[in-house]
Amino acid sequence: MRASRLLSLLLLLQTRGMMTAPEIARELEVSVRTVYRDVEALSAAGVPVYADRGPAGGYRLLDGYRTRLNGLSAEEAASLFLAGLPGPAADLGLGEEAAAAGLKLLAALPPEPRSHAARMRERFHLDVPGWYRQADEVPHLGVVADAVWDERPLRMVYRRWGPREVERIVHPYGVVLKGGSWYLVAGADGGGPRTYRVARIVSVEPLPGRFERPEGFDLAAYWQEWSADFRRRMYTAEARLRLAPGAEPMLGLSAGQDVAEAALAAAGPPDADGWREIVLPVESLRHGRWVLLRMGADVEVLGPPELRKLMEEAIADLAALYGVRPD
Known part of the structure; x- marks a missing residue:
C-alpha cells in the first residue's frame, strides 16, 4: 500500500511540478505528517526531491528528472489500452500519435505488465457508436x-x-x-x-x-x-399503461432502458393476472404511439385519452391494411 502511495507521490510531482505538503495530502487522501514521511522515504531511496522554503515554496523534483513507467501494475497498464479509443483519436487527428504512444508504452513496460497489456489490446475492442447508426461525419x-x-x-x-x-x-x-x-x-x-x-x-x-x-x-x-x-426537456408527455407480465425487456428495447427502469421502479404491484400499471415518459404523444405500437398486445394504453385515440386509429389503419374486418 505504501509503495503504491510513494509512486503516486512521485508521479504527482513529476506531472504537476511544485506542490505543497497540504496539496499533496489532499490528492493522496493522507495526513500532512504522512506526506513528510513519504518525502523522506523517496529521498532516502535516491529520488531527488527538494523542498523550497517560504510562503511560495513546496516540494519539487530536480529539473529534468523523469521516472520510468515500471511502477505500473499489469492491470493498470492494461487499463491504459482500454482508455485509448482509436476511432475518437483519429477523429481528433491524433490517430498516428495514439498508435505511437501505445507502442512507446509497451516498450517502456517490464515483461509481465507488457504481456498483460498486449493481451488486453488483442482481446478487447471498444466500439463507441450504437447499433444501426453511423458515427457522425465531423470534418471540422x-x-x-x-x-x-x-x-x-x-x-x-x-x-x-x-x-x-x-x-x-x-x-x-x-x-x-x-x-x-x-x-x-x-x-x-x-x-x-x-x-x-x-x-x-x-x-x-x-x-x-x-x-x-x-x-x-x-x-x-x-x-x-x-x-x-x-x-427532462425531451420528455414532454406521459403515457399511463398496463404492462403484460414478462414484457419488461421489450419495454426497455422500445422506450430506452433507463426510462423503462425508472418507470418500472415507480410502478405498483402486479394485479391478479400479473399486469402492472406504469407511467412512462414519452417525447410526445405521437412519439409515444410509435414506441408503444412496437410492443403489440403486451401493453394497453389507459391514458391520456388523446394517446389512446391515436392508438385506436393506428390499429384501425393496420387492420384495414391487412384486410382484417372487425367482428
Whole structure:
C-alpha cells in the first residue's frame, strides 16, 4: 500500500511540478505528517526531491528528472489500452500519435505488465457508436479541437433544427463524445455555455486573439447537468399503461432502458393476472404511439385519452391494411 502511495507521490510531482505538503495530502487522501514521511522515504531511496522554503515554496523534483513507467501494475497498464479509443483519436487527428504512444508504452513496460497489456489490446475492442447508426461525419472537429486547446475564438455557421443556418462567434471550452456523436461546449460574450453538435457545423474559422476561459469551469460537471436537463426537456408527455407480465425487456428495447427502469421502479404491484400499471415518459404523444405500437398486445394504453385515440386509429389503419374486418 505504501509503495503504491510513494509512486503516486512521485508521479504527482513529476506531472504537476511544485506542490505543497497540504496539496499533496489532499490528492493522496493522507495526513500532512504522512506526506513528510513519504518525502523522506523517496529521498532516502535516491529520488531527488527538494523542498523550497517560504510562503511560495513546496516540494519539487530536480529539473529534468523523469521516472520510468515500471511502477505500473499489469492491470493498470492494461487499463491504459482500454482508455485509448482509436476511432475518437483519429477523429481528433491524433490517430498516428495514439498508435505511437501505445507502442512507446509497451516498450517502456517490464515483461509481465507488457504481456498483460498486449493481451488486453488483442482481446478487447471498444466500439463507441450504437447499433444501426453511423458515427457522425465531423470534418471540422480538428479545427474545433485546436481552438479548444489554444483558447481561440471561432466564427462558425451552424445548422439548427428546421433546418436553419445561423452564424455564431463562440469561445470553445471543450468537446464531448457521446454515443458516437461529438459535441462542442462553448460560450459567447454575454452568455453562459451552450452545446453544439459538431456534425451540424457547416463551416468554421479560428479568429485572432484568445479568450479567457471561465475560472473553475468543469466540463464533466457541465455535461452531466446539461444531459440531465436535456432529458427532462425531451420528455414532454406521459403515457399511463398496463404492462403484460414478462414484457419488461421489450419495454426497455422500445422506450430506452433507463426510462423503462425508472418507470418500472415507480410502478405498483402486479394485479391478479400479473399486469402492472406504469407511467412512462414519452417525447410526445405521437412519439409515444410509435414506441408503444412496437410492443403489440403486451401493453394497453389507459391514458391520456388523446394517446389512446391515436392508438385506436393506428390499429384501425393496420387492420384495414391487412384486410382484417372487425367482428
